[in-house]
Amino acid sequence: xxxxxxxxxxxxxxxxxxxxxxxxxxxxxxxxxxxxxxxxxxxxxxxxxxxxxxxxxxxxxxxxxxxxxxxxxxxxxxxxxxxxxxxxxxxxxxxxxxxxxxxxxxxxxxx
Amino acid sequence: xxxxxxxxxxxxxxxxxxxxxxxxxxxxxxxxxxxxxxxxxxxxxxxxxxxxxxxxxxxxxxxxxxxxxxxxxxxxxxxxxxxxxxxxxxxxxxxxxxxxxxxxxxxxxxxxxxxxxx
Numbered sequence: 001x002x003x004x005x006x007x008x009x010x011x012x013x014x015x016x017x018x019x020x021x022x023x024x025x026x027x028x029x030x031x032x033x034x035x036x037x038x039x040x041x042x043x044x045x046x047x048x049x050x051x052x053x054x055x056x057x058x059x060x061x062x063x064x065x066x067x068x069x070x071x072x073x074x075x076x077x078x079x080x081x082x083x084x085x086x087x088x089x090x091x092x093x094x095x096x097x098x099x100x101x102x103x104x105x106x107x108x109x110x111x
Numbered sequence: 112x113x114x115x116x117x118x119x120x121x122x123x124x125x126x127x128x129x130x131x132x133x134x135x136x137x138x139x140x141x142x143x144x145x146x147x148x149x150x151x152x153x154x155x156x157x158x159x160x161x162x163x164x165x166x167x168x169x170x171x172x173x174x175x176x177x178x179x180x181x182x183x184x185x186x187x188x189x190x191x192x193x194x195x196x197x198x199x200x201x202x203x204x205x206x207x208x209x210x211x212x213x214x215x216x217x218x219x220x221x222x223x224x225x226x227x228x229x
Contacts, residue, residue: 034218036218045220051215087153091213092214098167099144101156
């Protein structure tokens, strides 16, 4: 299964930008990069996904390296409600689109 | 739309009992899946389905059965519950994009079922 590597934890200050890195060196050309987050005691929540180009939505931006071996989730202004575990996952073409979660990055936000 | 609905929210079982965790979605999603999450850990895929009548195993399928007789429902059956199956269970679904692919669409998760086996 295609794997991703993320730091176990990161800290941020409120109202500052946060850059969450993810390495996926074994990515194939048709694999999509997905990001989800999980707030305490809740189910995972979709954040953003992309293939090659950078993507923006109301929650975040996704910057994808030119060689696609890494990506960065950008929260433009962290709030206390953004404290969560963030998962970077590859959704793989030849595996029926199944998603295998890794350990994720636990983001804490300081006021 | 209600989205992905899981029932029950909480369940306590004794070792050896059987039960079915229900998952229903009203978004006409073809893809459905079950995950379990143990304390302090990420989610592990149990079983998934790419459409009615089609199921496949994930990372940790042992002790669980699934079937998919309709697009809307994807129940997870525990045949003989064991304490090792104490966990939070999440159901998730997604659609096929215009190219008839799953991997370009987000997963929608339910709120989970917290299961304790004593």
